[in-house]
């Protein structure tokens with residue numbers, strides 16, 4: 550058969566629902582046929598037709614060093630030769646757990662799992678088990694993976710498809726989930742086991758925490774004895790070497806990680822003090838398990854990434870991303886469109902509008918710009934210019950350490966041109 554994106558997608562939709570294994574990859578909200586990736590290298594991906602794209606998807610943040618980093622590939626290869634899974638402890642798990650805990654102040658132990666969803670789901674169970682309370686508070690537009698209790702008012706693909714939550718989730722499953730607007734400190738009571746927050750909301754486009762928000766959450770949790778859970782699946786080891794704890798100086802009770810710590814392979818982790826984690830089986834009554842947890846290939850990849858980024862690399866990445874964000878707004882604004890590119894560390898958001906933009910502080914404000922129909926047009930104009938953004942207005946741009954200054958300038962040229970086309974229409 551001919552190697553075209555259309556042909557692969559036609560085959561995909563026959564055997565995979567919607568043709569994708571994760572709804573965020575679908576082109577439903579932007580229209581058109583997804584490009585099917587044949588390979589990736591550094592900041593670029595190449596589709597099955599041989600077209601190369603400068604990639605700002607970067608596996609939604611799982612890739613920090615860029616695609617197919619030679620050292621990461623070598624370590625995965627070496628690990629694979631020793632065997633891929635055993636169902637017994639391996640040194641790689643210990644090394645990755647040491648690497649994670651040594652970088653994050655206050656984090657003493659982690660349990661490795663296979664995805665961010667699992668990490669958050671397990672963290673919530675731990676919080677409920679340890680406190681003996683039922684309620685969980687999450688914020689509108691934050692995404693915490695696809696577990697039943699946390700899909701309600703979710704960002705990312707849930708928002709992209711315009712769903713309030715998900716069919717198939719019972720009322721009972723969400724009865725103990727309280728939803729509150731981001732950047733407003735809720736008043737808690739003693740039924741609340743935990744407050745779950747993305748320290749930087751990166752699944753409703755990018756919404757930054759207003760100064761004092763995270764501190765005030767910490768204080769409010771302490772007042773009623775609720776646990777504070779930071780979902781650092783995106784921010785962990787990206788915002789700073791020590792993640793949001795270091796960046797904002799606020800210490801949660803439980804951390805959730807994913808994406809970066811797997812180096813492109815499936816890993817998640819949740820962690821806390823040793824005392825809190827004593828509640829987890831086999832030492833405590835809160836059960837949590839996984840056949841492939843701490844998988845040798847995944848731990849080798851994750852460890853290689855963490856060990857090969859320096860503080861200076863993070864500083865350079867942040868500086869590059871921030872300059873890029875400023876220049877992206879300038880490039881788009883020249884067309885007459887309005888743009889706002891909020892940045893926090895190296896995380897970059899992008900809101901477009903026909904009118905001046907006030908930087909959104911919560912999901913309902915973000916929605917106004919994400920639903921005005923401009924993003925799908927901009928997305929396709931960029932794709933035609935071989936720059937791949939996420940196919941949904943609620944995602945952010947991931948600048949990896951492989952994106953050179955020249956790559957970013959290329960993206961800016963494309964953006965200026967793309968915006969002109971969008972402004973014409």
Ligand SMILES: *Cc1c(COP(=O)(O)O)cnc(C)c1O
Pocket residue numbers: 609663664665666667669692693694695747752780781782783807808817
């Ligand atoms: C991606 C993401 C998750 C879910 O991780 P998966 O590995 O996709 O299960 C959870 N929380 C946040 C903040 C995320 O961005």
